[in-house]
Amino acid sequence: MHANNNNAASSDIRNLTNRQRIRAILGACSGNLVEWYDFFIYAYTSIYFAALFFPQGDQTTQLLATAGIFAVGFFMRPLGGWIFGYLADTRGRRFSMIISVFLMCGGSLMIAVLPTYESVGMAAPVLLLIARLMQGLSVGAEYGTGATYISEVSSTGKRCFFGSFQYFTIIAGQLLALLTVVVLQNVLALDELKAWGWRIPFLIGAVSALVVVYLRRSMLETAHAKDSKHKEAGSIKALMRHKKAVLLTMAITAGCSLHFYTFSTYMQKYLVVSAGFDPATVSVIMTAALIVFMCLQPVYGMLADRIGSRNSMIAFGVLSSVFIVPLLSGLKNVSNPYEAFALVMGGLLIAAFYTPVTGVLKADLYPATVRALGVGLPYAIGNALCGGTAEYVALMLRGAGVESIFYYYVAAMSAITLLAAVLMPDLRKHGYLDGSGAVEENTGWRSSPGYTSARN
Secondary structure (H helix, E strand, C coil), rough: HHHHHHHHHHHHHHHCCHHHCCCCCCCCCCHHHHHHHHHHHHHHHHHHHHHHCCCCCHHHHHHHHHHHHHHHHHHHHHHHHHHHHHHHHHHHHHHHHHHHHHHHHHHHHHHHHHCHHHHHHCCCHHHHHHHHHHHHHHHHHHHHHHHHHHHHHCCCCHHHHHHHHHHHHHHHHHHHHHHHHHHHHHHCCCCHHCCCHHHHHHHHHHHHHHHHHHHCCCCCCCCHHHHCCCCCCHHHHHHHHHHHHHHHHHHHHHHHHHHHHHHHHHHHHHHCCCCCCCCHHHHHHHHHHEEEEEHHHHHHHHHHHHHHHHHHHHHHHHHHHHHHHHHHHHHHHCCCCCHHHHHHHHHHHHHCCCCCHHHHHHHCCCCCHHHHHHHHHHHHHHHHHHCHHHHHHHHHHHHCCCHHHHHHHHHHHHHHHHHHHHHHHHHHHCCCCCCCCCCHHHHCCCCCCCCCCCCC
């Protein structure tokens, strides 16, 4: 039955109208929105609950502890990318995405009802860590499978435009988390927020995840039965035949994710602890910036369809490498909220060159038999190493009195992403979605002797 369902679904996918494709993508992205809301709400509420789980030390020490647990959640992503990439390549994209939402629901519900350090001692931060590990596993599953699904359901010449909706809903989830905090800041007193109000957003996320499970049950499947039943579908051994694609995926992810988390989650704290703004003002600044950033995703996606995903990624690499240091230096010394907004927006406008294309670009590097695994696992490793540790590294360097080193670190990782983009072939000609599938042979360094491509 599974094979027959896959064959029918694949046939339906090839004959979809643009309107039907958009509906399918929005169905996938509804879960994306909820999962990233749940994941980001931790970053935005940690400033309120940090002292409840880590009562020792000053504010920076407490935030450093919660940032450490935020980073540890990222280190579950490779495991999530591996397990759910295998499931998506062998059991179907829809099956993998439904299970991942269940995991996120459980993690959010757990955080919402956690006892504090005062009640259970060291068990409190341990339980918080376990909940974040569950959420990290879920997000590791969501990105790779979601990017694969969207790339497969989209049409030639519009893949970056359709792909932009993945980051549109990632940002929407982040924005929804931020707006939830803004509402709570205006409804509850600071003492109430610190005592129990911070739990409300996690309860909202858990309930929303159950709604998404229902919506995803009706999604069309994009995986072909012959690919899912292939003897090496979803295997690490098969993935390692695409070593160059794996390295490119990790290198691209490293700089992109570090840049993104610097100007999104960490910026919420950076403007408070380094620039001296109060949390409520920072929430307004970041809300406005993220709204503009979110609305620009389809625009940049259409631009990338015209110039090519590789060229769009090169533009990001150049701009981030050159401007990241002056942007972060300027933000540290800014005192006017409008100037702060302009500088944050500058960083996000640079990020917009990669956000609409990154999922489709990575999916284009792999054949269908290992596509979800190829997108999910290398991405999760690069994201864990650089994106997930962004806050921790920044706060650690700040605590050591050398905060500016972080600026150059971000610039250096963006330069690595630039190098990877330059070495990457033109995927419109050589990618697996619309090209020849000869990615390995057309990278900017020599192929291994005897290597041959398997076009799927």
